[in-house]
Amino acid sequence: MEGLLYPITLTHYLVLGAALFLIGTLGVLVRRNLVILLMSIELMMNGVNVNLIAFSRLYGDVQGQVFAIFIIAVAVAEAAIGLGILIALFRNKMTVQADELQLLKW
Amino acid sequence: MLMDAVFFYSFALLTIGGAILTITRNNAVHSALSLIGSLIGVAGLFLLQKAEFLFAAQILLYIGGVTVLFLFVIMLVNLDEEAKFRQFSGQWVLALVAVLGVALLAVGGFARYWQQPTTRTEWAIAAKAPVATEGNTERIADVLFSEYLVPFEAASLLLIVAVIGAVLLARKREALDASEIPTEVRGEEV
Numbered sequence: 001m002e003g004l005l006y007p008i009t010l011t012h013y014l015v016l017g018a019a020l021f022l023i024g025t026l027g028v029l030v031r032r033n034l035v036i037l038l039m040s041i042e043l044m045m046n047g048v049n050v051n052l053i054a055f056s057r058l059y060g061d062v063q064g065q066v067f068a069i070f071i072i073a074v075a076v077a078e079a080a081i082g083l084g085i086l087i088a089l090f091r092n093k094m095t096v097q098a099d100e101l102q103l104l105k106w
Numbered sequence: 107m108l109m110d111a112v113f114f115y116s117f118a119l120l121t122i123g124g125a126i127l128t129i130t131r132n133n134a135v136h137s138a139l140s141l142i143g144s145l146i147g148v149a150g151l152f153l154l155q156k157a158e159f160l161f162a163a164q165i166l167l168y169i170g171g172v173t174v175l176f177l178f179v180i181m182l183v184n185l186d187e188e189a190k191f192r193q194f195s196g197q198w199v200l201a202l203v204a205v206l207g208v209a210l211l212a213v214g215g216f217a218r219y220w221q222q223p224t225t226r227t228e229w230a231i232a233a234k235a236p237v238a239t240e241g242n243t244e245r246i247a248d249v250l251f252s253e254y255l256v257p258f259e260a261a262s263l264l265l266i267v268a269v270i271g272a273v274l275l276a277r278k279r280e281a282l283d284a285s286e287i288p289t290e291v292r293g294e295e296v
Binding site for chain 1: 194
């Protein structure tokens with residue numbers, strides 16, 4: 001049964017974390033809707049957390065989990081502020097499409 | 107051992123599938139629901155890695171907090187109209203270059219480590235027994251409130267600032283009426 005797929009190693013978790021991060025990056029780069037952009041950023045943060053937890057388990061050290069807690073705290077703060085900005089933006093410009101917000105572009 | 111692999115692949119499928127659906131759906135509500143699926147998958151991976159506290163935090167904060175916030179905002183800004191618009195920004199070349207570049211880098215790194223025979227046994231984390239005798243939450247609290255006390259306080263400050271900032275940003279401003287802003291500041295679309 002020894003193979004690439006069966007004994008779950010750190011590599012599997014790292015590949016999964018990298019995939020999650022890349023899907024998030026792709027979402028940030030190609031979507032126009034700001035709400036979905038924020039969701040993609042949450043996906044990226046989760047990809048990082050998967051990595052941290054996998055290393056924490058490998059070394060039997062709880063510090064990786066503490067780092068993940070800080071990342072979750074920052075992600076929650078970021079989501080709250082981001083959505084607040086989004087509501088203010090929608091109230092003023094009546095749009096949430098990222099490429100229509102070009103006030104600073106000339 | 108085998109059950110670990112089965113659970114890992116089911117949660118991985120849930121995570122990746124939910125993530126892909128999140129960034130491809132036109133309707134933002136569907137995206138938010140797919141995001142919930144993806145986050146549940148990540149929470150399952152936390153549980154599989156014996157990180158029970160983070161599992162609970164993930165469910166409570168992300169699924170109970172952040173995604174509900176997302177759903178509230180989606181309802182508030184009324185995205186039904188937006189679902190009919192063009193959904194993708196057309197930055198495909200940039201996106202492909204960025205994603206493929208990082209993916210190649212990651213795959214190359216993994217392949218290099220995979221070829222070394224020692225790492226394959228050393229990195230088999232599912233086989234490792236948890237070293238601690240006390241509970242996961244207790245160990246986290248020990249480290250968090252001794253070694254990481256200052257960052258912990260900084261995080262609480264950050265959250266307070268975020269809460270106040272979010273309320274200030276989202277609040278309706280009666281004083282600043284749109285007609286009082288000069289037209290060149292307002293732009294043509296207001």
